[in-house]
Amino acid sequence: MNPVNNYKISAIYIYPIKSIGGIPLQSSFAEERGLKYDRRWMLVDEENKFITQRTQPQMALLQVEINEPYLVIKHKLNKIPPLQIPLSSKSNEEINVQVWKDNVTALAYDDDINNWFSEAIGVKCKLVYMPLSTKRWVDPKYAADKTVGFADGYPFMIIGEESLNDLNNKLKHPIPVIRFRPNFVFSGGNPFDEDDWKHFEIGAIKFLAVKPCARCVIPTVDPETGVKGKEPLKTLATFRKRGEKVMFGMNLVAENTGTINLGDKIFVLQKNIQSTP
Numbered sequence: 562m563n564p565v566n567n568y569k570i571s572a573i574y575i576y577p578i579k580s581i582g583g584i585p586l587q588s589s590f591a592e593e594r595g596l597k598y599d600r601r602w603m604l605v606d607e608e609n610k611f612i613t614q615r616t617q618p619q620m621a622l623l624q625v626e627i628n629e630p631y632l633v634i635k636h637k638l639n640k641i642p643p644l645q646i647p648l649s650s651k652s653n654e655e656i657n658v659q660v661w662k663d664n665v666t667a668l669a670y671d672d673d674i675n676n677w678f679s680e681a682i683g684v685k686c687k688l689v690y691m692p693l694s695t696k697r698w699v700d701p702k703y704a705a706d707k708t709v710g711f712a713d714g715y716p717f718m719i720i721g722e723e724s725l726n727d728l729n730n731k732l733k734h735p736i737p738v739i740r741f742r743p744n745f746v747f748s749g750g751n752p753f754d755e756d757d758w759k760h761f762e763i764g765a766i767k768f769l770a771v772k773p774c775a776r777c778v779i780p781t782v783d784p785e786t787g788v789k790g791k792e793p794l795k796t797l798a799t800f801r802k803r804g805e806k807v808m809f810g811m812n813l814v815a816e817n818t819g820t821i822n823l824g825d826k827i828f829v830l831q832k833n834i835q836s837t838p
Contacts, residue, residue, distance in 0.1 A: 566754065568827035570763060571722060572746035574739065575599040577632055578688070579660075579711040580613035582624040582784065583739055588822040591766050591815050594697075594708045595716040596744055598627065598648075603660065603667070603711040604678055604686045611660040611711070612686055614779045619682050619787040636681050637785070644677045646670075651690045658689055660711055665697045703771040704814045715812035718774055719745040719755055724809070727752035731796050740780040740793070741810055747827055755811045760831040767816040770833070773803070774810040 574583040577598045589596040604612045604620070614620045626633040631645040654669045667689035675687035691697070691710055699707040699715060709716045720743040729735035738746050745763070747755075758770045776797065781790050797807045 566750035568747050568749040568754075568829070570745055570821065570823055570825045570827065571748040572738065572743075573821065573823060574742070574744055574746075576742060577602055577625050577627070578623075578634070579603040579611065580620050580779070581634070582621070583742060584625060584627060588820055590818070590820050591717070592818055593716065593815060594710045595712060596821075599744065600711040601691050602632070603658070603689055603691070604682075605658050605689055607685055609656055609658045611658065612682075612684065614782050615777055617682055617684055618782045618789045621782045621784045622787045623681060634677075634681075638787075639681065641677070641681060644674065646674060646688075651692065656689065660697070661713065663697050665691070666695050667691055699771075699814060703812075704769060707814045715771060715814060717744045717768065717813040717815065718810050719743060719747065719770075719813060720810040721750060721752065721755050722746060722748045723750060723752045724755065728793060728797065728809070731800075732793060734792070736780075736793055739784065740782075741774075741776070742779065743810055745821070749827075757832045758811065758829055759833045761827055761829045763821050763827050764819070764825040765817075766819045766821055767830075768813045769816060770811045770813055772812050773808040774812050775806040776809050780809075
């Protein structure tokens with residue numbers, strides 16, 4: 562183990578609806594397919610293909626709250642009334658949806674909910690939910706027999722505070738970590754220590770670091786305005802490029818389940834032989 566660097570969880574986030582605002586938490590339950598409620602919902606277009614900020618940056622203006630027993634969605638700029646979605650009741654209408662190369666079964670919602678989202682982002686769309694009966698598998702090249710929700714490819718992602726600080730020191734205008742949509746942020750250690758991790762523990766939960774996170778354009782979207790820019794990818798590309806991809810953060814799978822809290826210590830059990838740039 563490596564207690565010398567005093568790694569501790571300093572932030573926990575979930576993103577219940579894929580590519581929409583995140584929620585900071587004091588604690589969360591780590592399930593196999595991700596933190597509880599994390600990316601269990603998703604917007605799809607009229608062909609049932611997933612929609613994200615890559616093509617619809619205005620999605621960044623939608624903020625989500627969990628106000629038991631509802632998921633509450635608000636628009637940061639538009640004055641449309643908030644939308645409440647019951648957490649416990651899902652539609653019985655099953656449809657086949659596409660997220661990247663995967664085609665999976667999801668539950669569709671009624672038109673009143675779909676119309677709210679269509680008005681909010683200005684694109685005809687509908688909301689879907691992934692039931693427990695749906696199994697979407699992580700790429701077996703990186704992790705065998707692990708499932709994931711509607712996240713791009715892996716159930717969890719972690720970033721070090723020092724990694725963000727290193728980047729922000731190179732940027733004209735510093736950015737918040739939420740731009741990178743991590744589940745976990747940790748304090749302690751040096752910039753990009755997470756590149757070297759393989760097996761580690763957060764509290765009693767064991768994780769496997771499967772691959773660095775290749776960044777798309779979403780971190781260039783300002784979550785307060787919904788406007789897409791060039792940073793931070795332009796700067797990241799100068800020192801975090803591997804081949805044609807820019808890396809920032811580490812994708813993870815969990816080896817068991819349980820609760821993770823702010824302040825939990827991280828113990829590195831095994832490191833990678835070769836680290837990321």
